Amino acid sequence: MLIVGAFALYLFVxxxxxxxxxxxxxxxxxVAETYFWIRFLRRYRVRTGAEGxxxxxxxxxxxxxxxxxxxxxxxxxxxxxERPVRAGDQVRVTGVDGLTLEVAPRDG
Numbered sequence: 368m369l370i371v372g373a374f375a376l377y378l379f380v381x382x383x384x385x386x387x388x389x390x391x392x393x394x395x396x397x398v399a400e401t402y403f404w405i406r407f408l409r410r411y412r413v414r415t416g417a418e419g420x421x422x423x424x425x426x427x428x429x430x431x432x433x434x435x436x437x438x439x440x441x442x443x444x445x446x447x448x449e450r451p452v453r454a455g456d457q458v459r460v461t462g463v464d465g466l467t468l469e470v471a472p473r474d475g
Contacts, residue, residue, distance in 0.1 A: 417463040424473060427456045437470060446470045 372393070381389060425439040431448035437458060438444075445467045452458055452472055462469035 420460050420463055420468065423460045425458050425460060425468070425470065427452050427454050427458055427470075430454050431458075431470065434467075437468060439468065444468045448472075 380386075420439065423439060425437040425444070425446070427435060427446070428438050428443060429436040430451070430453050431437070431446050432451040433449070434445065434447050435452070435454075436443050437446040439460065446458070446469070447464070447467055448458065448470050450472060452470070457473040458470040459473045460468050461471050
């Protein structure tokens with residue numbers, strides 16, 4: 368977008384020499400901005416699917432002894448716990464088996 372503005376300046380406002388300088392500066396700015404955003408956004412990996420659920424916190428809706436239901440991100444999921452967990456407790460998702468979450472009581 369900056370290049371379009373510089374080109375318009377070149378055509379309608381600035382003398383030819385300054386117009387060329389404006390276009391070159393706009394191109395350098397666009398390349399620098401693109402390079403910055405590519406470097407910045409590489410830090411963050413998008414996690415989707417089952418691997419995005421592991422490690423999340425959930426609230427137990429129906430007691431898990433060994434199976435029950437939990438609320439995770441506003442959705443109800445079937446859950447299986449190795450140790451009994453009461454309704455209202457917070458749990459951590461340790462794995463996903465199909466549409467059933469494997470949960471463990473949250474530490475602390």
